[in-house]
Amino acid sequence: MTTPGEILHRYGIRPDKRRGQSFLTDLNTIHKIAAAGKITGEDIVVEIGAGFGVLTKQIARQAGRLIAVEIDLKLVEILRKELADFERVEIFSGNILKFDFSYISMQYKSRLKVVGNVPYNISSPVVFHLLAHRSAISEFTLMLQKEVVERLISPPGHKSYGVPSVLLQMYAEVEKLFDVSANCFYPRPKVESSVICGTFRNKPLAELTDEVFFSRIVKAAFAQRRKMLFNNLKNAQILEKMSGAEIQSALDEAGIDGKRRGETLSVEEFARLANALKNQLTNGR
Ligand code: SAH
DSSP: OOOHHHHHHHHTOOOOGGGTOOEEOOHHHHHHHHHHTTOOTTOEEEEEOOTTSHHHHHHHHHOSEEEEEEOOHHHHHHHHHHTTTOTTEEEEESOGGGOOHHHHHHHHTSOEEEEEEOOGGGHHHHHHHHHHTGGGEEEEEEEEEHHHHHHHHOOTTSTTOSHHHHHHHHHEEEEEEEEEOGGGEESOOSSOEEEEEEEEOSSOSSOOSOHHHHHHHHHHHTSSTTSBHHHHHHTOGGGTTSOHHHHHHHHHHHTOOTTSBGGGOOHHHHHHHHHHHHHHHHHOO
16 A cells, blocks of 8 residues: 555645645554544545545445545645545545535435544634534544543543533534544644544434523523523523513523523533523523
8 A cells, every 4th residue: 555655645636735635654543533434335534624634545445335535736736646446436526515424414314424534724614614514413533632522521620611512512522533643644743643433313312392402501691601590591692682581580580590600511501501591582481
C-alpha cells in the first residue's frame, strides 16, 4: 500500500490551514478508525472531509457504498484518481454543512453511517448538522479535538458539560473510543484528538413537547454559567412573557430547585423543565 507520506509527496500537497486540513499519516490509527465504524457491506457510508483518501480507501473495502465528501477542489481531483478503481465509492465535491443527508438516505432507502476526521474549525457546526439530519443517520464515528469530545460525552456537573452535551445526548447514545496523538497527523495539530462514536436513538431520551423550545431553554440555562438557573431563565428572551412567579411554578412542576446551576441538571431534568415551562406558557394563565 502507498503510504500517506508518499501520496502527499507525489501530488505536492500543501495543507490549507483555513480548511482545517490535518491529514492522518499513521496507518495504525487509520485502521483503528475504519474498524471502529463496524461497517459492513449493507452500509451506506458518508465520509466527512476525505482529504486525499487514506481513510476513504479503508472504509471503501468494507462498505456497500461510500460517499466521500470533500470541499477542496484540488483534493477532489486527487481523490478521483486515487479511488478510480473503487466502484462503490462516489466522490462528492462540496461543503459537508450543506450536505443533504436526508435526501441521500431517502435515495438509498437506508439510514446512513457517518465517518470522518472532521476539520477542527467546523466541529460544532458538523455535530449540529448531523443532529438536524438525525432521522437519516444511524451511527457516527468521528475524530474530533479531544476537548470537543470531552464536551460531547460529559455527564452533568463537569466543567465540560454544556449545551452540546445536553443536545447531543438527548438524541444519541455516545461513547469515547480512544485518543489519538498529535504525532499521527501532518501537519501536527496543536491539540490532541479523540474518536467518538454514537448511535442516534429512535426516540429522544425523554419525551419533549417541543424540541426547538427545549434547545432554547438549554441554551438559556447555560447563558451565564455561574448564575442560578432561575436567574438565567428570568433573563431568557424566549420566556420574556413569563413572570418570575410563573417561572417558579414551572420549576415546581418539574421538581427542580431554581437555585441550582444549569450545569447540574441531567438531560432528563432539562426535558422536564422545558415541558413544564412550555406548559405554563401555553396554558398558564
Ligand atoms: N480524512 C482525511 C483528511 C482530514 S483533514 C485524513 O484523515 O487524512 C479534513 C478534511 O476536510 C480536509 O481535506 C479539508 O479540505 C476537508 N474540509 C474542510 N472543510 C470542509 C467542509 N466544509 N466540507 C467538506 N470537507 C471539508
